[in-house]
Amino acid sequence: MMGCWSPKDVLPSSRGREDGLVDPTELLPTLPGPRGRTVTSGSHNESSSPRLMPLLLIKMINKSRGKILGVLALFLVMVWYSIYREDSFYFPVQENKTTCPLGEVERKAAQLIGNYTRDHPLFLQLKDYFWVKTPSLYELPYGTKGSEDILLRLLSITHYSLPESIQRLKCRRCAVVGNGHRLRNSSMGETINTYDVVIRLNNAPVHGYEQDVGSKTTMRLFYPESAHFNPRTENNPDTLLVLVPFKPMDFQWMEAILNDKKRVSMVGNWVQPSSQPTLGVLPLLLGHISVLLQVRKGFWKQPPLIWDANPEQVRILNPYYMEVTAAKLLNLSMKQPRKVKQKPTTGLLAITLALHFCDLVHIAGFGYPDSANKKQTIHYYEQITLKSMAASEHNVSHEAVAIKRMLELGLIRNLTYF
Ligand SMILES: CC(=O)N[C@H]1[C@H]([C@H](O)[C@H](O)CO)O[C@](OP(=O)(O)OC[C@H]2O[C@@H](n3ccc(N)nc3=O)[C@H](O)[C@@H]2O)(C(=O)O)C[C@@H]1O
């Protein structure tokens, strides 16, 4: 969709191939054959004997000189443009690990985001709900108005701190990994693992895709409907599992999961989904399921009822970042009429979060296929197309413009192409 150039722009147009790619033999000069036949220099005949090779090569270069020079000139202009603009539109970024562009993200983000500030906590904190000094202006997903009571309960069983290992970093180099198909066969895994903070989204797997997407996950943003059923296999033991709340039911789901987990673990008998429950734990398990069945209604997709994650890893994202993404990056109204529903994707939200927390923000796996491209799969891990997003309430072309603006500003850089 957002590709800035394609091989078609610089190579001769394809005549015979239906897939629109250039036939390699078209690039070979034509030569008179032994009996007046015209053959390409790639064909196997006497004229390709070793003695004639230098002659052929010179002839080839002579004939294609214009094209070669054209391609070379275009390539040089692109290299120059990329270096000049300090962005990675055309080429993957090569970052010097020893330098830290301290203050650069803040300076550039302030150009794009009105009233930009790093003063807001990343995660919701219990102390802000004991005595609400400044009530939130908006309801979920842009604020916590009306959710104060459930938050009092939920925040008393979750944590809000940033792990010490992140706090002590002198430079927070962050990679935000989108779920896009462009990561497939990208071999970006090793590079992604070098970042201090790797942010992943929803139920995107790493297991089996390490070479392309890496295996490090510092934070994973998700909502109940996008929670992976087996969080332990796709995260690290210290990954922060960051709930993005969209509706009050999301808090209730998290509370039920965590409370029940606490109750079950108190008996020291947490039942793995795959293991056989012992008889002693059955009443507890039934209680667990009935609590969760009560919160089951009200979701647009079945969330996990058993979720085997360590409660110490769980955080609740401050809806402030959703507000900034919607209002400042997408210019959405905070008070949308009920019919016109549009909200930011989790990926754009994650980029916004990174802009408020990191010293360097690189993205990978962002970019949807063109809307006319009905067959292209959208994810690196499953075979679904844009059609599956028909009821998604996102405007991905609008978001692409916002991301492109950030790339142009040099505020973020791209590890894959966009
Ligand atoms: C059917 C549906 O509702 N799909 C939504 C899915 C779905 O709910 C989850 O995957 C859970 O199954 O979630 C979303 O997004 P999804 O989980 O697909 O992808 C996460 C983020 O990666 C970026 N992305 C993804 C694919 C692609 N080709 N290009 C991209 O740039 C986007 O920024 C995206 O946000 C979501 O939460 O935003 C948005 C999707 O619209």
Ligand SMILES: CO[C@@H]1[C@H](O)[C@@H](O)[C@H](O[C@H]2[C@H](O)[C@@H](NC(C)=O)[C@H](OCc3ccccc3)O[C@@H]2CO)O[C@@H]1CO
């Ligand atoms: C970041 O948004 C997430 C995902 O990308 C969206 O596609 C998804 O949109 C759903 C929307 O949140 C649902 N609205 C409510 C109020 O729950 C909407 O509900 C309609 C519906 C209801 C019952 C059964 C099916 C559909 O469904 C949208 C998806 O089709 O929101 C995600 C965050 O929750």
